[in-house]
Amino acid sequence: MRVxxxxxxxxxxxxxxxxxxxxxxxxHYGNPSSVHSHGREVRTAIERSRKxxxxxxxxxxxxxFFTSGGxxxxxxxxxxxxxxxxxxxxxxxxxxxxAVLHTLESCAKKGQVKLSLLDVNQKGDLDLDQLETLLKTHxxxxxxxxxxxxxxxxINDLDQIGQLCREYGAFFHSDTVQTIGHYRHDLKxxxxxxxxxxxxxxxGPKGSGFLYVDKAKKIHPFIxxxxxxxxxxxxxxxxxxxxxxxxxxxLAYEDMDGHRKHIEQLKLHFIHxxxxxxxxxxxxxxxxDLEKSLYxxxxxxxPPSEENSGxxxxxxxxxxxxxxxxxxxxSGASVGSHVLRALxxxxxxxxxxxxxxxxxxxxxxxxxxxxxxxxxxVQV
Amino acid sequence: MNYPLYFDHNATxxxxxxxxxxxxxxxxxHFGNASSSSHxxxxxxxxxxxxxxxxxxxxxxxxxxxxxxxxxxxxxxxLALKGLLSQADPIKNEIITLQTEHRAVLDTCKAxxxxxxxxxxxxxxxxxxxxxxxxxxxxxxxxxIVAIMYANNETGVIQPISSIAxxxxxxxxxxxxxGVQAAGKIPVSVHDSGIDLMPLSAHKMYGPKGVGVLFVNQxxxxxxxxxxxxxxxxxxxxxxxxxxxxxxxxxxxxxxxAAQSMSEESKRLKSLRDKFExxxxxxxxxxxxxxxxxxxxxxxxxxxxxxxxxxxxxxxNAxxxxxxxxxxxSISEKPSHVLKVMGLHDALALASxxxxxxxxTEDDHVDQALAHVKAVLKKLRDSGN
Numbered sequence: 043m044r045v046x047x048x049x050x051x052x053x054x055x056x057x058x059x060x061x062x063x064x065x066x067x068x069x070h071y072g073n074p075s076s077v078h079s080h081g082r083e084v085r086t087a088i089e090r091s092r093k094x095x096x097x098x099x100x101x102x103x104x105x106x107f108f109t110s111g112g113x114x115x116x117x118x119x120x121x122x123x124x125x126x127x128x129x130x131x132x133x134x135x136x137x138x139x140x141a142v143l144h145t146l147e148s149c150a151k152k153g154q155v156k157l158s159l160l161d162v163n164q165k166g167d168l169d170l171d172q173l174e175t176l177l178k179t180h181x182x183x184x185x186x187x188x189x190x191x192x193x194x195x196x197i198n199d200l201d202q203i204g205q206l207c208r209e210y211g212a213f214f215h216s217d218t219v220q221t222i223g224h225y226r227h228d229l230k231x232x233x234x235x236x237x238x239x240x241x242x243x244x245x246g247p248k249g250s251g252f253l254y255v256d257k258a259k260k261i262h263p264f265i266x267x268x269x270x271x272x273x274x275x276x277x278x279x280x281x282x283x284x285x286x287x288x289x290x291x292x293l294a295y296e297d298m299d300g301h302r303k304h305i306e307q308l309k310l311h312f313i314h315x316x317x318x319x320x321x322x323x324x325x326x327x328x329x330x331d332l333e334k335s336l337y338x339x340x341x342x343x344x345p346p347s348e349e350n351s352g353x354x355x356x357x358x359x360x361x362x363x364x365x366x367x368x369x370x371x372x373s374g375a376s377v378g379s380h381v382l383r384a385l386x387x388x389x390x391x392x393x394x395x396x397x398x399x400x401x402x403x404x405x406x407x408x409x410x411x412x413x414x415x416x417x418x419x420v421q422v
Numbered sequence: 423m424n425y426p427l428y429f430d431h432n433a434t435x436x437x438x439x440x441x442x443x444x445x446x447x448x449x450x451x452h453f454g455n456a457s458s459s460s461h462x463x464x465x466x467x468x469x470x471x472x473x474x475x476x477x478x479x480x481x482x483x484x485x486x487x488x489x490x491x492x493x494x495x496x497x498x499x500x501l502a503l504k505g506l507l508s509q510a511d512p513i514k515n516e517i518i519t520l521q522t523e524h525r526a527v528l529d530t531c532k533a534x535x536x537x538x539x540x541x542x543x544x545x546x547x548x549x550x551x552x553x554x555x556x557x558x559x560x561x562x563x564x565x566x567i568v569a570i571m572y573a574n575n576e577t578g579v580i581q582p583i584s585s586i587a588x589x590x591x592x593x594x595x596x597x598x599x600x601g602v603q604a605a606g607k608i609p610v611s612v613h614d615s616g617i618d619l620m621p622l623s624a625h626k627m628y629g630p631k632g633v634g635v636l637f638v639n640q641x642x643x644x645x646x647x648x649x650x651x652x653x654x655x656x657x658x659x660x661x662x663x664x665x666x667x668x669x670x671x672x673x674x675x676x677x678x679x680a681a682q683s684m685s686e687e688s689k690r691l692k693s694l695r696d697k698f699e700x701x702x703x704x705x706x707x708x709x710x711x712x713x714x715x716x717x718x719x720x721x722x723x724x725x726x727x728x729x730x731x732x733x734x735x736x737x738x739n740a741x742x743x744x745x746x747x748x749x750x751x752s753i754s755e756k757p758s759h760v761l762k763v764m765g766l767h768d769a770l771a772l773a774s775x776x777x778x779x780x781x782x783t784e785d786d787h788v789d790q791a792l793a794h795v796k797a798v799l800k801k802l803r804d805s806g807n
Binding site for chain 2: 046048051052053054055057060064067069070071073075076077078079080081083104109112113114116117118123139140141142143144145146148152221242244247248249250263265266267276277279280281282283320347355358359363365367369
């Protein structure tokens with residue numbers, strides 16, 4: 043049996059998404075900037091996709107910019123948000139994705155901003171009083187706090203953070219890569235200035251993403267070289283990617299509650315089974331709390347074990363289970379998870395992130411529990 | 423949708439069915455994140471990416487580790503220019519480029535210009551070629567980069583790349599050459615030519631849109647390039663973001679196909695192009711833009727006197743998809759900046775058309791296109807338009 047529980051890293055594409063993309067690889071291959079019908083047909087399809095995305099998020103089509111993915115979108119919002127709005131101070135947290143953290147660090151290194159990172163407690167909770175204090179002392183700040191953490195699943199209250207930012211006139215960017223397509227976002231009421239998405243996190247294609255920027259907080263382009271995306275992003279559009287991400291979002295919204303219910307049941311079942319069968323098990327961050335974490339992520343902290351120390355992911359893989367130690371982007375590095383480090387997690391315990399999608403089954407979860415039981419036999 | 427015959431292969435090319443076939447499994451079964459190091463979904467994806475990297479490297483005579491995947495050539499150009507400038511000695515802050523470059527280079531230069539970078543735009547001669555002694559005179563102690571495209575997207579004119587590279591080397595400046603239109607069409611060998619940086623695009627060589635490459639010469643550039651998109655540290659830290667695995671696989675396959683078919687295909691296209699061009703040049707008031715001797719085999723850019731440009735194009739586009747300039751600026755209905763630099767007046771530049779044949783263009787298509795162009799030309803000229 044092969045079980046894929048690394049859906050926070052990437053998801054399998056929905057067949058209907060591929061189906062929607064294929065005609066644009068076969069028949070409709072024109073360059074959307076071409077004035078002839080090959081081009082115009084494709085241009086229409088792109089704008090239809092933009093409208094669809096905007097509708098689902100309750101934004102204006104002119105506020106949606108297609109990018110090559112979440113990382114480019116994060117870089118665009120942060121680098122250009124800072125430059126456009128003359129921002130000199132940025133506030134973030136040590137458990138942000140590297141797409142945000144490294145971008146802000148790079149801006150700080152170049153002397154463009156001073157960077158303040160909020161404290162997090164052992165559960166990964168942010169201190170919003172500290173945020174308010176910083177906002178008070180640094181007017182015209184940029185705040186970048188993710189909607190939900192990709193490793194431990196902690197969900198931030200975007201409404202509350204956004205209200206604070208509005209109150210103190212800060213630019214509020216949120217990395218929403220883990221929640222777009224899994225949670226509803228109403229951008230008319232949500233007090234955010236920019237958010238981002240990566241298509242492959244919700245059964246869409248890799249290489250596709252988008253950036254939403256509130257029309258009241260326009261920013262300069264990040265990639266120059268053509269009038270595409272209304273002069274915001276030069277380069278021939280990734281047509282199939284754009285078609286794909288819009289279709290994926292549409293499918294996600296079609297039955298979001300159903301998907302959520304299914305996945306929540308899997309997660310809850312998994313939590314209970316692990317608690318019942320593996321003594322000393324714990325969950326990193328808030329991931330064990332269904333109310334406070336992504337329903338798609340469970341970060342498990344296993345008791346110290348000689349057999350599995352440093353080998354847990356390897357042992358899981360031998361048993362056909364694909365999971366990860368943290369963010370895929372840094373999983374190749376031996377430095378470990380910067381998120382778990384920030385939470386001061388016990389280095390003697392092995393941690394593994396299981397992340398689910400609507401394609402996972404109860405059978406797969408049970409199989410995984412069985413294998414974990416074998417790897418962590420109860421001492422008698 | 424009944425499309426007109428496609429003669430706009432410099433704007434984009436259809437995806438080769440073999441490319442699509444190679445990509446599909448990476449959409450369906452092998453969906454892993456190439457950075458996932460703890461399970462086979464990730465390993466498979468990573469292997470596929472590395473194999474594609476080899477294929478693209480092979481096409482341009484580079485080493486695999488010199489190939490950095492991006493979302494397209496435009497991003498690659500941004501990375502190259504901004505990336506070199508941000509790490510360079512502050513005294514060296516000049517880019518020398520051509521007035522006939524693609525907008526991807528010109529717009530990036532313009533944006534850099536506003537941040538204090540000095541940009542020198544050199545003209546070209548009537549035939550589209552740059553004058554080497556003019557370039558030599560322009561390079562000064564301030565110059566960091568010479569950015570000159572391999573082959574022009576509108577006229578197909580091929581610049582004297584090896585001579586430019588030699589000159590750049592002598593003067594100690596970096597040489598970026600936009601290889602988007604040349605790679606996969608004519609033999610390109612970055613090391614033999616002495617190129618330091620070369621952006622490429624898959625969709626110009628029968629691969630998918632949304633994937634490109636920056637060739638980074640290991641010896642001459644090495645670590646002098648500063649990343650522009652940061653995050654997870656993919657592509658050896660030079661370009662972060664989850665890799666577009668199917669797109670990259672598609673680029674790899676497109677490179678393999680291009681390398682296999684190039685010598686035959688360029689001959690075939692040249693004969694189609696020549697037949698088409700000769701037939702039209704026989705008509706009064708039709709002339710070629712750009713040199714005949716140094717240009718891509720599949721492109722011709724022709725100027726038609728006695729017709730109004732936008733009207734002419736509209737009529738042509740009813741049956742054949744062509745453009746009067748680069749797709750990226752075609753919406754503007756402004757005369758081509760390239761042709762203007764080559765000395766054409768506005769009206770003639772607007773009445774110039776780029777015909778670019780491709781892998782799926784057949785002899786019969788050329789005949790149909792010829793008949794249509796002739797008919798439209800006659801009709802418009804007769805009506806005194």
